[in-house]
Amino acid sequence: MTRTSEAHEAEFRSFAVSRWPRMLRTAYLLTGHHHDAEDLVQVALAKSYAQWHRVAQANDPDAYAWRIMINAHRDRVRGLRVFEWLTTRFPERSDRDRTEQVLARDVLAHALRRLPARQRAAVVLRYVEDRTETEVATLLGVRLGTVRSRAARGLEKLRADPAVRVLRPEGSRR
Known part of the structure; x- marks a missing residue:
């Protein structure tokens, strides 16, 4: 791995770790299911990683990543031909x-x-x-x-x- 790719890797890792909780909450509220939300965020971050050079250079990398997540959700919903069964459990932010x-x-x-x-x-x-x-x-x-x-x-x-x-x-x- 070159020094540049190591820097990009570290930059993306920092981006993903800092955005994960907020993206997960949004994905949960979009999908209604904790596991689907995790899958959706993982897909969005994987696609962001694959296009990291574009995401990092965008005016608003957050908006770019959120747009990827929204599109992935839209594609997921379009592919569903069954009724959505949303979870009754809301993920907690903290034990307090x-x-x-x-x-x-x-x-x-x-x-x-x-x-x-x-x-x-x-x-x-x-x-x-x-x-x-x-x-x-x-x-x-x-x-x-x-x-x-x-x-x-x-x-x-x-x-x-x-x-x-x-x-x-x-x-x-x-």
Whole structure:
């Protein structure tokens, strides 16, 4: 291995290690299944590694890698001809989470899995990942208006969900 390839290897390893947790959370919310999420992130990182010279030189390497992950998810969903069975378990960030927070996340995960896949992707990327509408449109390969309508419809369904309504403080719009 040459010195340049060792540097690229180290650079990619650092990139992958630092992005893994966030990518896994996003992938979990997109797929609804922990094992599928791990597979999706591994595919995205493998493709990123294969094209690392392009990813590293991109204006936003994170967006490049996330786009690869979104495309891989889209390809995976297109290939599915069976109903998705989403998991009921939400991956924990740490052991210090309070019971109320765990229960609230579980309720939200259940509500998210009841959304259609495209609405779920828009809501997850926009509000869980805290991405701009423009970033979400780019990642999903759709127009800005499509992101807005999918996210709005998804939020409307979440707000109408009786289990989610219990979580919201009185008078809260969020």
